Amino acid sequence: MQRRVSVVENILGANDRIALDNRQKLNEAGVFTLNIMASPGAGKTALIERTVQQLIPSLRLAVIDGDIATSLDADRAAAAGAVAIQINTGGECHLDAIMLREALAQLDLTQFDLLIIENVGNLVCPVSFQLGAHKNVLVASIPEGDDKPYKYPGMYRGVDALVINKIDLLPYVTFSMEYFRRGVEILNPNVLTFPLSCRTGVGMHAWVEWLRDCAASK
Amino acid sequence: MHELSVTENLLDITLRHAQNAGATRITNIYLVIGQLSSIVDDSVKFYWDMIAKDTIAQKAILHFKRISIRLTCLDCSHEYEPTGDELSCPKCDGIHVKVLKGEEFYVEAIDIEK
Numbered sequence: 001m002q003r004r005v006s007v008v009e010n011i012l013g014a015n016d017r018i019a020l021d022n023r024q025k026l027n028e029a030g031v032f033t034l035n036i037m038a039s040p041g042a043g044k045t046a047l048i049e050r051t052v053q054q055l056i057p058s059l060r061l062a063v064i065d066g067d068i069a070t071s072l073d074a075d076r077a078a079a080a081g082a083v084a085i086q087i088n089t090g091g092e093c094h095l096d097a098i099m100l101r102e103a104l105a106q107l108d109l110t111q112f113d114l115l116i117i118e119n120v121g122n123l124v125c126p127v128s129f130q131l132g133a134h135k136n137v138l139v140a141s142i143p144e145g146d147d148k149p150y151k152y153p154g155m156y157r158g159v160d161a162l163v164i165n166k167i168d169l170l171p172y173v174t175f176s177m178e179y180f181r182r183g184v185e186i187l188n189p190n191v192l193t194f195p196l197s198c199r200t201g202v203g204m205h206a207w208v209e210w211l212r213d214c215a216a217s218k
Numbered sequence: 219m220h221e222l223s224v225t226e227n228l229l230d231i232t233l234r235h236a237q238n239a240g241a242t243r244i245t246n247i248y249l250v251i252g253q254l255s256s257i258v259d260d261s262v263k264f265y266w267d268m269i270a271k272d273t274i275a276q277k278a279i280l281h282f283k284r285i286s287i288r289l290t291c292l293d294c295s296h297e298y299e300p301t302g303d304e305l306s307c308p309k310c311d312g313i314h315v316k317v318l319k320g321e322e323f324y325v326e327a328i329d330i331e332k
Contacts, residue, residue: 001332005239007325009231011224011249094220124256125220128323150303154254157317186305186313 015129018097022104022132029109031062032215033117035095035133037155040121042141043165045073046198047207048116052080054208059215060111064103065118066095073118082116083107094125097132114215123148127158135160135214142166146175149183157187161194163207168197221261225269228262232275232328241330244278252285252322278328287320 010016026033038044045065052061063077063084074086085103087095100117109115117133119126127136138159140148143166149156156162162184170177184191192210196203228247236244251257259282270276290297291307292314298307306313 002245002329003332005235005241005328005330007231007235007327009235010324011227011231012323014227014230092223096223128220128255150305154256157254182306182313186315187317189314 012128015097018101019130019132022097022100023134024132025104025109026115026132026134027218029112030218031109031112031115032211032218033115033133034135034137034211035117035119035126035131036137036139037119037123037126037159038121038139038141039123039144042121042139042144043163043198044118044121044139045076047139047163047165048073048082048118049076049080050198050201050204051116051208051211052077052082054204055114055211056081059113059212062107062112062115063118064100064115066099066120068093068120077116077118083112089120093120093122094129095119095131096129100131113218114211123152123155127155134218137161137163139163139165140180142169142175143173146177146180147183149180149187153187156184156191159188159191161192161210162188164193164195166197166199167195167203168200221258222265224257225262225265228266228325229269229273229275231325232278233273235328236274236330239330240332242274243331244275244328245331246281246329247275247278248281248283248326248328250283250285250322250324250326252320253287254317254320255323257323283326285319285322288318289315290318291315 036044061082063082065074066087068089071086074084077084085106087099087103136159194207232244232247286299288299291312293312294310296307296309
């Protein structure tokens, strides 16, 4: 005999529960945490390097880097002055809450004020897997084109802050800031935007000061 | 998207609910997937056949209820389902919108036999 059983359970609920647990640990230790996501090559690592250079020594920083292979990005963060941990995901194209939980266990969280997580370069999957960070950040870059908010609505909708990197290249590529911003605004009207260039330094001040304020609030 | 880890989570959820209900078999699984949640039905079915083997969910049929994006315009209160790439309000061209539907990603129900 057949009967229907009501379930109504989120398919990624298990990951979300571990993410909440991670968030609680970070709150207890007073560590403000960012999850930085982007396409490969948008400038996540360069942004983190510059950010670490500008915030150390006034803040104690840790960086957790997720990549399919190599420790190249964690090495760059460490060279900039942060305590850096590399997660090699073994082929998984995004970080998940379990991986973060394991990385957090390697750190004495009481020793840090700010934790930056660099997610795997990927504009699709990471946004579906909450980690427990306080803010989700997307790094978009000018050469990627102005249609990305329309093509990747899940990612653009799922972030609290949007860094628009490589604005120094605007004179050299076809990019309508108006069209781009319109796509962002429709799906994410409250997102904070930071147009900047990691390379020239323009716009970095607003981003760094925002992070300083966020870390101070924890 | 992550069809393998999605499918593994799906198996865990359905087996847990089936076991709690004392089921000997799961015959149907009803999923609700919004348009903003990207997932490929055929990939899920493919992984399902592999990982549900030798469980009570083995022969379950997966049903995917797709929910289109539904928006409401905060300027003129018009509700609409956008067609194509344009998400702005078709009535007043407004871009201040709220997502009403389209972000669902859950298991609604299962049919079991005891």
